[in-house]
Amino acid sequence: MTISELVKSIIYKILGIQKLNGTPNDNRLTFISDDDAIWIDKIRCNKVWYYGDGNELLNYYTNQEAYGWVSNPIYNRNMRNFFWGISSTETDIKRIHSGIPKAIIDTITNIVGKPAIKCMDARLDRILEVNDFTYRVCQTSRPMALVECDGCWKINFDKSLSDVPLLEYFGAEDWEPIEHSNILVGIIFKSYYKDQKDQKYVLNETRRLDPSGCAIEYNLYRLGRKDDITEVPLETIPELSGLKNLMINGVRKLFAVPIKYYYNPLKPLRGKSIYDGKIDFFDMLDEVWSQASQTNRVSTPVEYYDVTLCERTKDGTPILPNKYNRQYTLKDTPTDGNGNPIEQGIITTQPDLNFDKYSMLASEILGNILTGILSPSTLGIDVAKKDNADAQREKEKQSIFTRNNIIDRETKQIHDLLNMALMIQDYMDTGYIVEKDYDITITYDEFANPSFETELETLGPAWSQGQISTDQYVRLLWGDKLSDEELLKEKQYLEENKQSDNLDMESLLNGAGTSDKQGLPEEGQPQAAFTETEE
Secondary structure, three states: OOHHHHHHHHHHHHHOOOOOOOOOOHHHHHHOOOHHHHHHHHHHHHHHHHHOOHHHHHHHHHHHHHOHHHHOOOHHHOHHHOHHHHHOOOOOOOOOOOOHHHHHHHHHHHHHOOOEEEEOOOHHHHHHHHHOHHHHHHHHHHHHHHHHOOEEEEEEOOOOOOOOOEEEEEOHHHEEEEEEOOEEEEEEEEEEEEOOOOOEEEEEEEEEEEOOEEEEEEEEEEEOOOOOEEEEOHHHOHHHOOOOOEEEEOOOOOOEEEEOOOEOOOOOOOEOOOOOOOHHHHHHHHHHHHHHHHHHHHOOOEEEEEHHHOEEOOOOOEEOOOOOOOEEEEEOOOEOOOOOEOOOOOEEEOOOOOOHHHHHHHHHHHHHHHOOOOOHHHHOOOOOOOOOHHHHHHHOHHHHHHHHHHHHHHHHHHHHHHHHHHHHHHHHHHOOOOOOOOOEEEEOOOOOOOOHHHHHHHHHHHHHOOOOOHHHHHHHHHOOOOOHHHHHHHHHHHHHHHHHHHHHHHHHHHHHOOOOOOOOOOOOOOOOOOOOOOO
């Protein structure tokens, strides 16, 4: 039994929940000896592909070839035949990594953008500043949750470290959810330690819902071999000796928020990586580029030198020219009957190889990789010669779908996290905690939408002619850029100016109809005709 299984069984027992044995996917486990090992391997594999480093990939697959696939040999037999898996057992291969996996995540992170967070409670600004929160969302939680499958933010409230709540992010390997009836009832956070004798330990911080609030408990385990797990006192690691179990009464919250963007049908309690179903294509793309590199090397011109033209060493050995990436071959020059050379000088040859097939195949593989994730144009790939604004926005549709899904999920998760952070701030300041909504607003910049000037030119005439209402005009023009209060002021400003313009126009028309015609011809009087004359 693993540590997580042990803790889960204890929590289920405390909550009076009977855990079911077996799953609806029992048939899937027929040829799987360790499902947890597969799950961990997938997370680690995804992270290695995200690093964008060919050396890290080679190291990972070399390690897996040595002993990694052994735990589930039948399940992993396809991955053993991957390009990186096979090439890891050979030496004289130049491997090319495309870097596309990292580019995809970095591009998605950039187009989603930095969340703009507003709240009437000024204490939130201090929390965001101390935790450098928006930066960490863009550089840590969002990309890593997309890569690994999920993650979790935990709220710490140690006054010895800070006078505001500290937000700590845990990757997919370092937290585990405990749910009952689709409700999150507990979370296990794992932190690892090592003593001076290289003995490894894991600290489990378990947060679970209690009838009166949230229970926080700490357990330290010494790690031995696979199933050799022994609980030891917290004092075993000196820096952990001050940890005490805690009960937060009054609010049934775990004061932690899981970060998940996609549903995982194989593990409903966890999230799904955006790389799922794409690793095969990543590997194939690298194989194509590596083959293209090898073909380019083979096609290098070969120069045959007459040995009589080469300099020689003291012992008479010919010295070949030493230049980068060029192949030189010595040849014996045949002579005629008089001893004169038949061929003289340097002969250069170069094979005619087909490079086009590699670029065409790479382009097709890249299209499969981006399907359902990003539009090629978002990555800067020119898929059409049309470059007008409408065509560009049309090409960005898939990117917009992905962006909207991430924003929809992330907005709620960040709101819940920061709302609980303010609750914990109350707890740290007063010792009491009350569940409430702090009215936090989270917005994102627009992406691939018409510019403000274009929107103004389109919507302005429609509003001035009464084709759309002021409310609709302001909503379409400003979107989420303004707060509710700012939107209300904008509507009032437009309505007041519209009434003022109407009054000015009415005054002008009334002035034109008075008895004082100011030079205008009276009715029935001939009007003067104006003609052009020469000076």
